[in-house]
Amino acid sequence: MTSDKLDLSTPDLVNQNIEKIAALFPNCVTETAEGKAIDFDLLKQELNHEIVEGAKERYRLEWPGKKEAIVTANLPTTKTLRPVREDSVDFDTTENMYIEGDNLEVLKILQESYLGKIKMIYIDPPYNTGKDFVYKDNFTQDSKEYKEETDQIDKYGNRLVANPESAGRYHSDWLTMMYPRLKLARNLLTDDGVIFISIGEQEVHNLRKVSDEIFGSVNFIGGAGRISKKANNKGDYWAPNFDHVLTYCKNREFCTPFFGGINYDAYNLIEEEGSRKGEMYQLVRLYMTSLDPRPNQRYFIECPDGSFVIPPGEVFPNQKLDAAFISPKSKKDKVWRWSYKSYLEKKDEIVVKKVRSSNLVNEEGGETFWNVFTKTFLNDVIEKSSATPNNFIENHINQSSSHELKKLGIPFDFAKPSSLIKFLMETCRVSENDIVLDFFSGSASSAHAVLDKNAEDKKSRKFIMVQLPEINNPDSDEYKAGYKNICEIGKERIRRAATKIKEETKADIDYGFKVFKVDSSNMQDVYYKPQDYNQGQLDVFADNIKEDRTSEDLLTQILLDWGLPLTLKTETLTIQGKEVFKVDANYLMACFAEGVDEAFAKEIATYQPLRVVFKDSGFKDDTAKENVKQLLKQLSPNTEMKVI
Template identity: 55%
Template sequence: MPDRLDMQSPDLVKDNIEKLAALFPNCLTEGPDGKAIDFDLLRQELSHQVVEGTKERYRLEWPGKKEAIVTANIPTTKTLRPVREDSVDFDTTENLYIEGDNLEVLKLLQESYLGKIKMIYIDPPYNTGNDFVYKDNFSKDSEEELLDSGQKDEYNQRLVPNPESSGRYHSDWLSMMYPRLKLARNLLTDDGVIFISIDDNEGHNLRKVCEDIFGISNFQTEIIWQKRYTRSNNTVDFTTVVESIVVFSKSENFIVNLLSRTQDADDRYTNPDNDPRGPWKGASFLNPATPAQRPNLCYPIQNPFTKKITNPTTNAWRRRKEEYERLLEENKLYWGKDKMSEIPSIKMFLSEARGLTPTNFWDHIYAGNTDNGTKELEGLFQKKLFDYPKPSLLIKRILEHSTENDCLVLDFFSGSATTAQAVLDLNAEDGGKRKYILVQVPEKTNENSEAYKYGYKNICEIGKERIRRAAKKIKEEKLAKAQQDGLFADYQDTQDYGFRVYRLDSSNMQDVYYSPKELQQGTLDLFADHIKPDRTADDLLAQVMLDWGLPLSLKIEQEQVSGKQVFKVAGNSLVACFDKGIDESFAKEIAEHKPMRIVFKDASFRNDTAKENVKQLLKQLSPETEMKVI
């Protein structure tokens, strides 16, 4: 039976609600007539100020939620500065390691990586009282903020403990997570997905806040991961042997990757009637729903052998009448060994079987456990530097179920960089070209810890060294296997083992926001060049790429043109020169490269006339080139 026509004009209100829900899923709520828009939250999304509202509704609330929304929407003036000395294959690698507060970093990535991340995995603070959470306070100047947080150091950290005795124990954690998840959603591809590790302390709140941000309909599953397989006698109540991984997609377009079929699964297919199409297994023709619930699936069926007619009684049928008739004609219904059954089974042939769907319980055999993670890290460093790291096998399973061979992965609570090792391992196994972006605040290691004793003063130093060592190990193992297999003569390893390091810092530009009465003759010289004196050409290039919305992973080349240093990003996608003395002769030579975009420092020109002459010459010789100055 075809679906009925609505026989009415379109419901424009309903259509508008759906459109707004797609743009602002957190503003979708429930009203007396079904889906509705929370106008207070919508107003908040369109304002940089806190919007008050008192209307009761179904949603997760906590003290500070509106401030958290404002926090996500406030722009940042910070930038990312490249650290070549810590990087590996800086100019050619497509992997990124970013040191700094992940909220600020996520804001900086909004243009360059909008809708480009296929999978996000994070392992945020679990809020056990001993974990550190971010105290995001943008209403104070940086000096006051540092004093307030008790973290006045060279990294401008804002990490504070969150003990259970705090009156805002859950609220502070939610306020920390909300803006980060909100910004992360923007970065996901339309078929992208986020996996979040969590324990029982905030698991219930995490799911609700994700429903708020991603939409209830985009909840995929909650995976139960067996993090240990032995009981502990150190607890007085229950031994915790599992953790959760909450999974939300960006939209309904996410499709989970299936598992390869196993022999055990294939053995369930037989061929009792010697069907020439091969082995099959039966699927029930009965629907769990009752006839009253699914009247469109109720009709009489007839056994073609006994001619007996059967009507649905306690259950409706699983297929529509048209599908039943097609299955009957194609001999895809099985009426029992003696052909006397009143209700048939549907033949599902092995030759048409797809892969296996993953379950939401991952035991330690399938996805590793914390002991594996600890031994894995100790194997690389020959010492214990990190407590309870996730095993790379767990992240590999996530990658296998959610990514293709060539996509981008983000982890903005990267810890010991397990995600990077998992990406390297999986790429080595299947020849993939997955790229990663890791973000980690340079949280100081305890002065009494093994890590500090061996020279690792913060977590970022551990993470970067782990990637170097894991890459070296994988590279050596691949080479040894090629030699063992007799393939050494033709062996070429094209895997990307490198990573570019960037560090969050204040803007490269001078602070020129002085009122007229504060300007003195001595300060006017500051404005001869808008760039801070300690900033390099590499620093400027990174900020230009971010401002122009270009991925930081694009290939960078350097060459000399008319005696000046020129950066070429992704061929002729962007050309940058920050040397002084830019003139018409330089413009003529660089125009031959036909760059799509070109950028100079304002101070690179002798005067405004010289700048205008270069601009007009480029427009004449390379009309497609867009020129900007900083």
């Protein structure tokens, strides 16, 4: 057992990459004053069959700011997430998350806890039309200087700048913004994960090239065109009613083929009992045309009234006749789709019912006939379907999103319809316990889609929404309705959508979400001045945790530092009058109270936690800390102890 302080910062991706290269090419690693570095001349030679003499022309996308973008992606951050219970729904039980803050910072913060865990990413970034804003990731520029330059900064210090077409770096600024976010996003995808990116004609060509570089051109699995709005007369040449959905997978080797072409409306029945209770299904006639004699597929089935039916269901004798009986109406010999043996094995999937016509099910009026149907479950069709979707998306236009939000009583324009994200989830087979991430979440259409899909098929998909709290235009309807920033719209949309879906479907699913906000580290930056030693000021720094931080703030940062999901089930216990968090059964226990001693450690040891965390200042002195360490080592040898 060791007792080391937690680092509480995101991984240094540069150093990690250096270590990976060093493992393959140790001769390419050199020492500098700052530590290890790569000798790129030697590395180039290691990766070439010919002598490398200097820079060569190559096929790749370059722009002013590309190196800056690469550095930005690799720089670690000391920022963390702070939970906001008052904005959350079912905070203690939900597995969904809504995060407010700069998505670049959030993607860095999530690198360990959600590395390789996201099944699907959907983003709708700024299209760079010359009228919208882009993020300016210049962390060396102070807030005052930035505000004087752009007058675009919020209380969180997030920076947005207008990007007019007349700007000298019109395309470059947009690419510099997108590159690090896509690079970090790729790390979060599962091996079979997929990212969908909505984009307009202004940047689709650049987005394709930069994504080819980040994801690998071999992992480009197609692009779909989408009718985004109804026909209009805007535009000087072509009316802009169309946008693109570029699609990349993490690893084509593991990516499951897409599927589509299913008529979901046909699956309008719900199984009421048995192992498939709650699943959607449709009834399909059991008979089929026979081109060849199939005696094992031609047999009588008894109806509820004691009569018998033989395919195709046109004649219903009161007794069994010769199995070779041919229908006088069709003059053809027809058979069931199943053999007699299969029929006996799967009788529980058979429904014999009266219908008005052989072509109509559940119709009333007119003469009725018995007919035989099988239950075809939607989940089985989804699992086995090999049909691929058309790459022209017609039925998910933006206007439907406006109607969707209007029904929820929320004014907002330019949102993507939740039906589009739901369609994409179905296309790439997002299923049980999969996570959907949207780090340009806007009005939270993606969260709405996840809730809707879960209610439909009773699965447990999860969402992570990320959005900068951009201030709404004071003249806008949403601002006048009380929504000061876009995050307020997104959170309220999820609440109202959840209430509506629950009322309409009665589905027992997770309707909640935990809210987090990006903030500076919970730890203080401590700088000692020489006079502090003489004036007795060192006591000020005895506790290096910021005064406004709560125990839940500290627990969140610890979960992130240890690479644990933020939605793990957490219990709050009281042990010897001290608040103790117990995470995921006995996986982690944390206490940030004062007065941690041997008696307290003995009680903690009875839980046999795998990990335990205390506040460094929670011990009376170093001797008390060492005593607790040794006691835990004796009573719970598998426990790893850390302090902050």
